Structures are given as structure tokens and as C-alpha cells.
Amino acid sequence: MNENFKKELEKIYIIQPITRENADNYRVLQEEAISLIESAGAAYAGTIHQNIREINPATFIGEGKLEELRRMLFDLEGITILFNGQLSPSQTLNISAALDDRKVIDRTTLILDIFAKNARSSEGKLQVELAQLKYIYPRLKGKGAALSRLGGGVGTRGPGETKLETDRRYIRGRLQYLENKLKETEKRRSLQTVRRQKDKVKTVALVGYTNTGKSTLMNLFTGADVYTKDELFATLDPTARKLEIEGVEFLLVDTVGFLQDLPHNLIEAFKSTLESAIHADLALIVCDAAGEYSMQLETTLSTLREMNFNSPYLTVMNKCDKISDPSILPANGVAISAKNGTGIESLKREILKCFSTEFLFCELFVPYEKIPQYAKIKTLITERKSEFCDDGQKIDAVVPTIYANRFKEFIVRRKSI
Template identity: 50%
Template structure:
């Protein structure tokens, strides 16, 4: 257990199970997620065990230790590094006496704060409802939390009707609206295909610098912030290549470890834009200590979207933050840039042109 000092709103303690170094990295990422959601992370409580406790997530001894930590540090919310069932949340709240938020709920909360367009708001609400539906039995009336804060944001948080039929009807209504939006998008795609305008999509792990690159290449003004999931909305702008050829450049939502399935499903219509691309720019944060793992995770999501076979360029961003002489990445078609400082962008445009011509 360790204490972390910072000054923000809700006082939170992070809880997770540790089996390997990857789990420790996941806990650090959970801290970033919590801070992005506006929490003041006071400390972490971890337990080394293989299986999740079916009733309380962690063992009873560790649960008592967590309860003592909560009382000693005036904790408002416990954030758990896994997805919990409704009964697990209820059991933990009964014993600990504070709000319990799992990793999926935390990510949904961040998405609810970041959603700006009508489509992304509908997609987030759809994912939230699908998350809540199977938890009705365990949580009951607690799903209509009125206290505010993390885990309560998003459409309908002030008066969430937990009746199963109501939620199912709302899900159907949202899916119908999203299907209508998707039909319009398909017409737009057909028009682009008819005009033979190539589509280049930017993909990558969250906070790798995708929106910064999109802005500098297209002179757009997409929202940029040094936080996870700074932007959710897919943006498309015209990009002029060195030869004068025009392409459509598309910015997409970032990926992350354990991205909730309901979010992938909810954002599928947006993410499917990737499937119709002629070329992908996989933006990678070269300063990240776990580059290979993040590359593999992005490739896994691309596989789920049936987009793994689309040609792609690996674009290593943020080279302004490292010693260039220390770069030891020998990958086919790798390009090194600093989107923030404009370094390597002409080489990137030439590489895009070469790849499209081939």
C-alpha cells in the first residue's frame, strides 16, 4: 500500500489484483484514468492472488485492511481495476460504506464527460445502459445514484429508471437512431468512393498524440489535452499531399487496455470508419515504456474490427522528448515525428503518398 499526494475533488483509493508486471502497469493506467475523471487518488491497495473473490473481489483480510484505510483517509470512492458484477458492488458497498466504481464504469464516466456530438453522446448512453442492464438484480435502486461525482455522469444520471423493460426500450431507441446516422455515413462513404478520394485513418493507443497530428496536418481544431480519451468524436478533414493529391484524413477514438466490450460495440459505427480506409497511420508514443504491448493491443482491436489487413504506417510520435541517438526501433516502414513541433511531417506526407500510389 502506498500513499499518493495530489489535490483534486473526490478522494479515491484504487484497488486491484496483482499477478504480473502487466497488472502493475494496469494499476498505473487506472491511476491516470481516475485522475482524468477528476479524482484525487490518495492511495492504492493491491492483493497478490490468482482468482477474483466471487463475493467481494478481494479476500476478507484485505477487505478489512481496505476498510481501515478508507476510514483513516476519508475516502469517498473505491475504484476497482476490473469489471465487477452487481452483487460484488453491492457487497463491497455494504461493508465499506462508500461508493464502488469498477474500471468499466470509470471509462464510461470519462467517455460521458468527453462526448460532444449527438452521435457520441448516444453511443456512450448505449454503452452505459448495456453495462447497467445485467447489474439490475445485484444493485437494484442503487443504480439511480443521486450523489453526483465519478460513476454518475452521463445521460439520465439524475433520474435513472432501473426498470429492465424501460432500459431495453431505450436501448432499442438509441440503436435505431444510430442506425439512421450510420445510413447517412454510408452514403457519404459511397460518394467518396465514387469520387475516388483515398481515406487515411489515424489509429493508436489513447494519448499517443493522434489529435495533435490530425490538427497539424489538416489545420483543424480538434480538442487536444494531455489526458486519456481527450477526444471521442471521429473527425474528417481534407489533406493535401506534396504532389497536390487530396485525401481524407480521419481522426478516431484511442484504444486502451481492457476497453469495455460495450464501448467497442457502442462505437462500432464510428470505428468502422477504419475498415473503409485505404491506409492506416498507427500513431505510437515513443516515450511509452511498454511500446510493444500497446502496439499489440491496437492490432488486437484492429483485428476485432476486421481492419488488420489494411496497409498501415507505424508513426512514432514525441521524438522531441527523447534522445534521437537512443532510438533503437528497427521496424519496416517506421516513421519518426514530433506532431507538437512539426518534426518529420513532410517525410510522413511523402510516405503516405508512396503507400497510396503502391
Template identity: 40%
Template sequence: MALVFHFSIFWVVPAGICLTRVIDLSPHSDSPERAVLVHQRRNGSVTDSNFDELRGLAESAGGCVVACIGAMRRAPEAGTFVGRGKAQEIADAVTAHCADLVIIDQTISPVQERNLEKITHCRVIDRTRLILDIFALRAQTHEGKLQVELAQLRHLSTRLVRGWTHLERQRGGIGLRGPGETQLETDRRLLNVRIRYLQSRLVKVGLQRGLRRNRRRRERVPTIAIVGYTNAGKSSLFNRLADASSYSADQLFATLDPTMRKLELPGYGSVVLSDTVGFIKGLPHALVQAFLSTLEEVSSADLLLRVTDDAQPDLRERELEVDNVLEEIGALQIPAITVRNKCDLSGKATGRVDSSSEERAIVRVSAETGQGMDALLEELASQLAKTRQPCVLRLPAGQGRLRARIYALTAVEKESVTEQGEIVIRVSADAPTIGRIEKDPDFDPCFWVDRGRAEGDKVGCVKGGSTEEPRYP
């Protein structure tokens, strides 16, 4: 598939119908577009490894990389980003390789983009526009398509150019005098109309997603969100844990739309596992803002699985990039487990890593082979169980509805019946769940035997069929 960049111009007719005209700027060919990659550093030399990620992005978008050009400049050139000599070198590479596209690994201004296009006689895009195009290819759900279009229009609004001079209405002549809009003003106004429409639609979709989150909170089902750098193996880990079949591939941003599945944790109970979009260095702020409703699934999770590629040499740098995005969406303080995936490639031993210097627990696994999964499941149950405390209740025989409610909200560890027919239940529950039990109209404070004991086994409960009276300390 070739790289496709298109802009949409909208006209609102009197009947209120929104018409769309798509201007396709892609070459009319089934062959992949030939791209020249450009990476500029402030200091130090540019090596082949500096192009690895940009090459992966270009190939994920369907391009074919034909040349890589490195540059070193302390400050970007105001007019062309790279120096004049380097710009001419890029133009020569475009001519020599018959390239269709130049991709800059940094964010460039609209003026720099336009000047480079004049010099190279070729389309020029930056890293932000490339990522937006990949997201447009990957979006499958209605919500995802709305979010991508919103981010694209916000990016396009800063790059409007005079391409429709025949629509100019601000010039003299009979029948044309008086106030009117220029073509740029018309395009900007129509873009703003479409942006406001998309924002209103996303608000409604966000409310629906919020209702589902509130339902999970009412049912007290914990949510575990899988986050991490793109192509770290998040979807493969999700499929391995939840026995699902979500799309996974060795490419950047293979997953865009969030996927959720129910997972039974041994020794704990039911949880919801969520697979989310991957993060990347230089993730456009407009894209983060457009995907806020989706990223709220991360910020509202009870636990994060922070997946990293154990075979990557710049593992620490990628973890810092994930920290930046989590801080931007307000999810940095959520309890987390670091999962070092792809141990089959790194050659390191799987299982829990004992490290006193790390704030979070670290588990090495291989989602491809399944090694280390048992250790990860144990760590998940252990982390979630920290929020629970053992409690004991004694209910009268007629409180069947309250008993069913307790079973629905908590993890019941043991139940017994006294000779008087009273039901003694030992459960594990967190503080919010205890509060919900106490707010039940059928609940009475005298039902508590132990509202929170470190060692629940010391509570005197009798087994079913026993004639012994329960002993309470």
C-alpha cells in the same frame, strides 16, 4: 469536476412522451471525489507503475487518488473479486482517507460489486464503468452522445437492483391480485425500449456518415485515419499536419468525436485526414459495438497512421492492444505507417527508421516541436502513390467534358497539344479510377495511348506549341 454516475428511468405516457427521471448518485460537492485504486494480478508483485494508467483514467474523470492497493490472487474470489482480507484492507483505507469511491482495475461482476460495497460502505466501480463515465464527459456531438448512452444502458442492463420496492406490483391484497410486473422487469423492459430507440437513431446517423464516405469514394479522395493508444498524441499530430485546432490535452480520451480535415500532400494531391478516438487496454466490447458507426471511418480508410508514444516503456504492449481493436472492427489488414510520436521526450532521432524486421514503415516525429514532419509527409505520399500507375490518354479536341472529368479524378502530371489539336494527357491513377474513366459515356477505348506503363516518360508527347508529331512506341 467530480465523477458523476447517474441512471435514467424512463416512463412512456399514453401521449407517447418519454419522461426521464435522473437519479444522481454523486456527492453534492464541488470538490473532486477521493478514490482508492485497486489492482489485482494473477502472479507477480504489484508495483507503482501498474497504477499509472488507472490513475490517469481516474484523474481524467475528475477524481483525486488518495490510496493504491495491490493484490495477488491466482483466481478472483467469486463473491468479492479480491480475498476477504484484502476486502477489509480496502475498507480500512476508505475509512482512513475518507474516500468516496473504490475503483477496481479489472472488470468485476454485479455480485462482486455489490458485495464489495457492503464491506467498504462505499461506491465501487470497475474499469469498464470508469471508461464509460469518461466517454460521457467527452461526448460533444449528437452522434457521440447517442453512442455513449447506448453503451451505458447496455452495461447498466446487467446491473439492475431492487431500488424501488414501493413500485412492486406483484403482491397480494385487494385490488392488487393478478398478473403484474416486478420492478426489475419494468426497469429491464424500459431499458430495452430505450436501447432499441438508440439503435434505430444510430442506424440513421450511420447512413448519413455512409453517404459522406460514398461521396468521397466517388470523388476518389483517399482517407487517412489516425489511430492508436489513448494519449499518444494523435490530436496533436492531427493539428500539426492539417494546421487545425482540435482539442488536445495530456489526458486519456481527450478526443472522442471524430474530426476530418483536408490535407494537401506534396507530390500527391488532396487527401482527407481523420482524427479518431483512442484505444486502451480492456476497452469494453459494448463500447466498441456502440461506436461501430464511428469506427467505420477507420475500417474504410485507405491508409492508417498508427501513432504510438515513443517515450512509453510498454510501447509494444500498447501496439498489440491497438491490433486487437483493429482486428475486431476489421481494419487490421489496411496499409499503415507506424508513427512514433513524442521523440522530444524519448530523446531519439526523428525521421524514417530503417528496419528490415518491421512489416510497416516507421517514422519518428514530434508533434509538439514539428520535427520529423517532412519525413512523414514524404512517406504518406509514397505509400499512397503505390496504388497509382502512370497512364497516357489522347483526346479529340471536342472532348472538353471528358478532359475536365479526368482532371477531377486523377493527378495530371503533364498535358500537351498536337498539331492536329488532340490533347495528350499523362496522369497517375489507381485501378478503380481507371475503371470509372472507362465507364464515362464519352470515353472510347481508342483514347488510351498507354493504360499502365512503368516508365511514363518514354511515351512520345509533344510540348505545347511544337510542330513535331507525337511519337508512340
């Protein structure tokens, strides 16, 4: 990287609170904060740990500690402070004031910033802008000079300086506009979902913690060209592609990833894009076998349940190429590597098994005189192989159980998956 460019990267210093609740977990949270900083395109400058026994309502950390921090940071110029937790609007302003008016952001602001950077579709952009404005709006109560410090998170992305200089009425109007616009899009999507349900195509959703390899698996499965990267929240917009397994057609949906402590308003913002995953016939919960997979699975499930998810799911332990002994992994997960393809065939089999009551794999025989009758209904099934013999046509087919009766006279033999 060009040295001049490097110099321009915003430097971010982390304040990592250590509380009774996060005492076992704060190191993971801190590592994640570093990844978040890098994913936002900023540079990590260091971390200060702060033991917090009692939360100070005005400044979160005690005033004495803040003064200590101010002195510690005194020589560091032009750095932004990331408080690795969620701050109320007044806490943000108070901490900033106590630290010589430094720019102070919290975890939500940083995540919103990455979302703003990564949103591609017009709907994704609207959702992120809505979430950002909702987050910024109550923080506009502060003093005028502080407003631009609170905006846009890192750099000048998102509802940045110019919007923040305008008045709250403008923001209220914009919020209304965005909400209406999004409602329209949602209506259109729910129509599409209804249509899809009518088409009887089963949906399989890739969900899970961010950076676990969902999009890599999507690409491997379907030959899609979804952007994958070793950074958090690479995917924001859902992508759907056809996936065929043994003649059975599915719709595979790739979605935005989760993170522990993902702010509630963000989950709300992305609820509609996650709709396809929530109502999927099967969810593949992708975890990083070389990472904190139990926490990842727990976070994903609790976030999904908050959104009333209750579809069946399979746990997929990805990145198995990175661990030396896959036998230590929980037995109920399917171990794979989306990178080198290991375990993909067994994952496909497991997916099919989840639908074993929905489809029959069978051999059909259609005598020549019945071929016109068969021709009228054959679009209901998938022919995997077919050959003509002396007295008729032999077909290896996948028959949706709901249509099985209509093919009864042709079914010679049922096969297992």
C-alpha cells in the same frame, strides 16, 4: 485552482489487483488508472495492491482481504473505490457492502464516465448513453439503495440519479430508442462512405493508443482545430479533413483512442464511428515513442483486428522530441514529432509510397490543337504545375493509375515519388 473547488473533487482510491496474468504489467495499468481518474475530473487518493491467487466469484478479492481493506480505509471519509479491472454486477454490490457501503466503481464505469464527459456530437452522446445503460442495466438487480451508487461513475454525469430511480422498463424503452436512433445515423454514414468510395478519394486514418498525439498530428497535417489535451480519450467523435500531399488528395480521419483492457461493450459502441478507420485505405498507427510503444501497438492492432481491420498500416512513432536517441526505436516505424514538426516530410513521403501503385507522377505535354480534348478529361487528374510554351502546354501532374490509359498520348515522362 480555487481551494474550494479542489475540495469538491471526488477522491478516488484504487484497488489494484495483482494476478498471474498482469504481474508484469500491473504498474502500467495502475498509472493508466491514475490518468483515467484525472481525465474524469476526479482526484487520485492512493492505491492499495492486492495479490490475488484465486478469484473469489462473489467478491473477486478474498473476504479476508476485503475485511483488511475495510479497516485500512475506515478513517478515509467520502472516497470512492476504483477497482482497476472489470467487476460483475454482483461483485460490485458485494464489495460495496463489505466496504461499509462505499461507492465502488470499476475501470469500465470510469472509462464510460470520461466518454460521457467528452462526447460532443449527438451521435457520440447517443453511443455513450447506450453503452452506459447497457452496463448499468444488469446492475439494477441490486438493492434499491445501491442503485444510485452504481450509476454515472464519477460525479453525477451520464444516466445519473434521476434515471436510475426510474424503473427498468423505462431503461429498456430508452435502450430501444437509442438503438433505433443510432441505426438511422449509421445508415446515413454508410451512404456517405459509399459516395466517398465512388469519389475515389483515398482515406487515411489516424488510429492508436489514447494520448499518443493523433489529434495533434491531425491539426499539424490539415490545420484542423481538433481538441488536444494531455488526458485520456480527449477525442471521441471522428473528424475528417482534406490532406494534400504533392498534389494527391486524401481524406484524413482522426478517431477515438484505444486502451488496454478496453471493455468489449465500449468497442462495440464505437464500432460504427471507427468504421471509417477500419475501412481506410491506409491506417497510421500512432504510438508514443517515449512511452510503452510496443504495448500500444499490440493493443491497437488486436483491437482493430477484432473489428475485422485488414488495411495496410504505417507505424508512427510520435513524441520523438521527448527521447534522446531515436535510433533505439523499431526500424519499421516513422519517427516524428507532431509538436515540432520533425519527420513530417518523411511521413508524407511514406504515405505517398503506400499508394505508389494508385498514382502516377508524370510530365504531360498537350499540343495546342489537343487542348479542347484534354480539357474534357483534366478534372480526373491533379495539375501540380503548368506552363505554356511555343507549341503547347507542359503539365506536371498526378494521374490516378485507373485513368492512365486516357492520358497515354500526353504522358511524356514518369517521375518517381
